[in-house]
Amino acid sequence: MRTPTAIIAAVSALALTAPVHAKTIAVAAGEGAQGRLQEALIAAQPGDVVQLGAGRFALTDGLSLDANGVTVRGAGMDGSVLDFSGQQGAGEGLLVTSDDVTLRDFAVENTHGDGIKSKGADNIVYYRIRVAWTGGPKETNGAYGIYPVASTGVLVDGCKVSGASDAGIYVGQSKAITVRYNMVEQSVAGIEIENSRDALVTGNLVTRNTGGILVFDLPNLPVMGGGNTLIADNLVVANDTSNFAPKGNIVAGVPRGTGVMVMANDVVTVRGNTLVDNPTAQVLVVSYPQPFTDKTYNPVPRHVLVDGNTVRGGGNEPQIPGGVQLAAAFGGALPAVVWDGQGAQPAVTGQDSHLLALGLPAEQIGMAEAKPRLIGGSVKVAIAAANPTGAPAALDARAKP
Amino acid sequence: MLMSATLAAQPGQKMVSELAVRGSDFPAVLSDYGFFADSAAQKPASGVTPYRLNIPLWSDGADKLRFVYIPPGQQAKAQDEGLLDLPMGSALIKTFKMGGKLIETRVLLHRAEGWVALPYVWDADQREARLTLGGKRIALTGPDGKPLSYAVPNKNQCKECHGVAGAVTPIGPKAYNLAPAWLAALQKAGKLDHVPVVTKRIPLWEERTRADAALAARGYLDVNCAHCHNANGAASNSGLYLGWLERDPIKLGIGKRPVAAGRGSGNLDVDVVPGDAAHSILYFRMASLEGGIAMPELGRAALDPAGLTAVKRWIGEMKR
Numbered sequence: 213m214r215t216p217t218a219i220i221a222a223v224s225a226l227a228l229t230a231p232v233h234a235k236t237i238a239v240a241a242g243e244g245a246q247g248r249l250q251e252a253l254i255a256a257q258p259g260d261v262v263q264l265g266a267g268r269f270a271l272t273d274g275l276s277l278d279a280n281g282v283t284v285r286g287a288g289m290d291g292s293v294l295d296f297s298g299q300q301g302a303g304e305g306l307l308v309t310s311d312d313v314t315l316r317d318f319a320v321e322n323t324h325g326d327g328i329k330s331k332g333a334d335n336i337v338y339y340r341i342r343v344a345w346t347g348g349p350k351e352t353n354g355a356y357g358i359y360p361v362a363s364t365g366v367l368v369d370g371c372k373v374s375g376a377s378d379a380g381i382y383v384g385q386s387k388a389i390t391v392r393y394n395m396v397e398q399s400v401a402g403i404e405i406e407n408s409r410d411a412l413v414t415g416n417l418v419t420r421n422t423g424g425i426l427v428f429d430l431p432n433l434p435v436m437g438g439g440n441t442l443i444a445d446n447l448v449v450a451n452d453t454s455n456f457a458p459k460g461n462i463v464a465g466v467p468r469g470t471g472v473m474v475m476a477n478d479v480v481t482v483r484g485n486t487l488v489d490n491p492t493a494q495v496l497v498v499s500y501p502q503p504f505t506d507k508t509y510n511p512v513p514r515h516v517l518v519d520g521n522t523v524r525g526g527g528n529e530p531q532i533p534g535g536v537q538l539a540a541a542f543g544g545a546l547p548a549v550v551w552d553g554q555g556a557q558p559a560v561t562g563q564d565s566h567l568l569a570l571g572l573p574a575e576q577i578g579m580a581e582a583k584p585r586l587i588g589g590s591v592k593v594a595i596a597a598a599n600p601t602g603a604p605a606a607l608d609a610r611a612k613p
Numbered sequence: 614m615l616m617s618a619t620l621a622a623q624p625g626q627k628m629v630s631e632l633a634v635r636g637s638d639f640p641a642v643l644s645d646y647g648f649f650a651d652s653a654a655q656k657p658a659s660g661v662t663p664y665r666l667n668i669p670l671w672s673d674g675a676d677k678l679r680f681v682y683i684p685p686g687q688q689a690k691a692q693d694e695g696l697l698d699l700p701m702g703s704a705l706i707k708t709f710k711m712g713g714k715l716i717e718t719r720v721l722l723h724r725a726e727g728w729v730a731l732p733y734v735w736d737a738d739q740r741e742a743r744l745t746l747g748g749k750r751i752a753l754t755g756p757d758g759k760p761l762s763y764a765v766p767n768k769n770q771c772k773e774c775h776g777v778a779g780a781v782t783p784i785g786p787k788a789y790n791l792a793p794a795w796l797a798a799l800q801k802a803g804k805l806d807h808v809p810v811v812t813k814r815i816p817l818w819e820e821r822t823r824a825d826a827a828l829a830a831r832g833y834l835d836v837n838c839a840h841c842h843n844a845n846g847a848a849s850n851s852g853l854y855l856g857w858l859e860r861d862p863i864k865l866g867i868g869k870r871p872v873a874a875g876r877g878s879g880n881l882d883v884d885v886v887p888g889d890a891a892h893s894i895l896y897f898r899m900a901s902l903e904g905g906i907a908m909p910e911l912g913r914a915a916l917d918p919a920g921l922t923a924v925k926r927w928i929g930e931m932k933r
Contacts, residue, residue: 251747254768272750274910276769300750301764303910309769309776309847324904325875331850332779354905355875361850378875385850432863433852433872434844460871460878460894502870505863 234259241267241292250275256282264292264318271295274302274325280310283610286318289342289372296323304329304359305343308336314610316340322347327357327373335365335603337610345375349398349456353377357399362435364388367603369611372396377456378463379404380421383411385435390602391416400457401426401466402448407433411441412602422455423466424448424490429476430462431500431509439478439515442598448472449488465501467492467531476500476555479515481598486522491529493546494521499554499575511575512555517595520562523548532570538584542568547586559593627658629682634704634722643718643733643742648682648706653715653739655708660685662799666790667815668832671917672709673763674756675716680706681786683804691796691809694789694858696782699723705783711753717765718742721775721783728781730771755915762914770911778845789857790815790836815857821923830927831857833920837909853884853895866895867931877906887931896924 237252237260239245249269252262258281266287271294277284284306286292296305305323308315308330319342320327327343330336343357357373360366361384371394373380380396382404383389389411395418396402402418404426405411411427418424425448429438448471457464466473469491474480475498487494495518500511527546530539539546547566551558554575560567566588573581627650633640640646650658657663661682669677683689684702692698699705705721715735722729733742734749748767755761766774775781788796788809799805815832816824835857841848842855851872854864863869866884871877871894879897890896898908899921907913 247747247749250767250769254746273748273764274770276767276773278769278772299904300762301904301911301914302770303905307769307773309772309779325877325910326873326905331847352876355873355877359873361873378873382873384873430870430872432869434849458874458876458878459880460882461874462870462872505868 233257234261236261236263238263238265240265241269245269246272246275253277253279253282253284258282258312261285264294266291268293268295270298271305272298272300274299274304274307276307276309277313278309281312282310283314283316284318285314285316288317289319289340292318294318294320296321299324304354307331308333311335313337314339316610318342319344321345323354325354326359327354327376329356329359329361330363330366331360332362333360334363335607336360336363336367337607338368338371339611340369341371343371343373343376343380345377347375349375349377349400349453351377351456351458355379355461356382357396358382359384360389361385365604365607366390367392367607367611369393374398376400377458378461379426380418382406383408385433387411388601388603390414390607395419396421398453400453400455400463402451404428404463405438405441406430407435407438409438409440410600410602412444412600413442413446414444415446417447417449418451419447419449420453421451422453422457422468423463423470423473424451425471426463426466426473427475427477427480428462428473429500429510431504431506431511436506436509437478438476439480440598440600441477441480442600443472443480443482444484446485447488448485448490448494451490467496469493469526469529469531470496471526472496473498474513474516476509476511477513477516478510479596479598480513481517481519482521483517483519483597484521487524487526487548489525491526492531492535493550494523494526494548495550497549497551497558499552501575513551513558514556515595516556516558517597518549518558518560518562519597521548533580534582538568542586547588553582557587557593559595560588629658629660629684629704631684631702634682634684635702635724637724637726639729639731639744639746641744643720646704646720648680648704648720652742655715661706662802662804664786664791664795666785666836667792668790668818668821668836670785670836670912671920672912673711673761673915674917675709675711675763678708678710679785682706688804688806689799690806691788693809694811694813695787696784697786697788697791697805699783699786701725705786707785711763715739715742716751716753716763717745719766719771721781728775728783730768730775730781732765732768732771734765757915759915764912764914766911773847773911774840774909776847777843784840787857789813790832813857818919821919826923826926826930829923831855833923837917837920841909866893875905877908879906885928885931888929888933890925890928893928896921896928899924 355378376399379401471490571583
């Protein structure tokens with residue numbers, strides 16, 4: 213047990229780390245919210261809190277924050293709503309470009325582009341944030357709900373996203389990432405980890421999306437070589453919304469009804485999830501499907517381990533070419549894990565441990581060339597599990613009620 | 614603010630206030646700096662030099678007046694073909710005019726802590742421009758005669774375009790986009806250390822139809838897009854880099870798939886399809902006014918017909 217002295221010492225140490233003149237800047241909803249809120253975000257200094265009042269903030273333009281160590285806090289994810297229905301410019305609702313920022317307890321609705329983007333913003337915390345397109349799944353909705361990119365240290369915790377025409381929660385070109393205890397629905401992708409390393413995706417509920425959780429690596433980007441990602445203890449349920457992503461985006465190729473999808477990447481573990489009624493496949497492991505010229509890019513999945521998941525239903529309406537016939541051949545539903553046959557064979561252990569290898573002879577080859585075969589019972593290939601530490605532990609203190 | 618009373622140039626002196634430029638405050642009104650001998654006429658004060666760019670940024674059809682201030686006894690340094698390195702205490706001043714009226718003046722100040730970008734909006738009576746840190750929308754009539762919701766950027770948005778690896782930096786005065794005669798005059802006036810050798814210069818915009826299609830379009834893309842679309846800019850994560858000196862066709866968008874375009878893709882597959890502007894995402898986004906699709910994301914509420922024509926011509930002339 214800690215002695216009172218130790219506690220006092222700890223509290224003092226905490227106080228010393230906060231800037232001396234940290235202040236709270238209160239911003240109420242109502243007339244002139246755009247200018248008042250933006251000016252508060254500009255005036256904020258490290259340690260300050262920009263406190264959003266309860267109510268609906270009618271905004272006409274994107275907001276931005278560029279000061280380190282600032283907290284933007286609302287009166288709850290349903291209490292303070294930044295309403296961008298009347299947005300005229302900018303690519304997102306709120307843009308953060310500074311480090312050590314905490315965004316918590318407010319909502320962003322109906323942005324024309326992305327919801328909240330943070331770029332080059334290290335050690336950022338999104339806590340109890342809600343991003344929604346309130347008209348349901350539509351191609352005209354913005355792409356990403358919560359969009360941290362090019363950052364080291366990302367914690368997305370307890371957030372809710374619905375209606376994103378790309379990914380509800382998208383983490384790109386980043387490392388040291390934790391995405392936990394969130395709920396994403398009615399988006400094309402629930403959660404997407406792209407061109408990123410050391411990501412821990414755990415305890416989330418993703419349902420009624422086109423695809424639940426995606427781990428992708430794409431060519432021709434400044435950060436590539438994604439991997440060491442752990443997808444653990446998530447509820448991935450009935451992701452059966454038709455794909456409504458605008459064509460041209462990589463997620464437009466995600467089959468409706470995909471639970472977890474791994475594309476390219478090195479060392480990805482899918483462990484202890486509950487995968488229920490995802491009608492194409494509970495887990496899909498594939499290579500990058502497009503031609504590319506980038507010599508530094510590896511298009512195939514390597515070291516993928518699917519381990520100890522609880523599986524119910526699914527695979528009964530596979531939206532892959534020839535899927536209907538394939539499902540019929542397997543008695544009405546595909547096995548839980550489907551692999552295109554490129555790269556290293558994934559290991560599958562635990563319940564329903566069969567692996568359907570589609571046997572495509574090369575990347576970018578259509579299903580007409582497939583030679584499907586079932587590999588199993590337990591598909592034992594020696595593959596070490598991913599072991600990401602996720603976001604730095606210091607970020608936890610900013611993600612508490 | 615304190616500065617208005619104590620640091621402004623005295624009327625009649627027409628001298629730039631070094632303290633306003635270099636200090637750590639944000640002067641509340643533009644006249645605090647003393648950049649103009651006659652601000653209504655945009656007649657610069659002593660030591661403030663006007664300049665033009667071969668191709669300027671499209672700003673909803675606004676006329677733009679550009680000035681550089683280099684403190685007495687100091688010099689800019691030429692850095693190869695690129696950005697002039699302006700000494701501490703320098704300022705870049707850009708005034709936006711629409712329909713003959715002064716709308717806003719943006720200043721970039723080179724201070725000890727780095728470059729600082731501040732926007733000033735002109736009063737209706739055109740006598741003073743006031744600091745507008747949070748930005749502003751102004752109802753104007755656009756160059757096409759249609760109503761225009763003109764956006765003055767907020768201080769952070771200044772940095773979105775002016776940010777290189779997180780620090781504010783000037784964009785415009787690059788040697789490859791400046792007239793040789795202007796550079797020579799600046800050097801002769803003792804304000805530039807030497808006149809840099811430029812192997813390939815951006816053509817003059819008014820001569821674009823006579824210029825090589827690729828040079829005109831690449832110049833336009835450099836000026837309008839490359840401040841974000843470069844390896845250290847706000848759009849670095851796109852992998853689409855549109856700078857004048859870029860040589861990699863994929864980085865220039867040719868055959869490149871989008872990464873985070875969302876509905877900005879317009880249901881098209883790649884950024885630039887040789888020979889086919891109509892199926893090129895780059896052209897589609899330039900031709901849109903819709904938030905979430907339109908590029909550039911900031912500073913454009915009206916289409917630029919001449920820019921679209923130049924880019925269309927470039928893509929059209931590419932071999933399929």
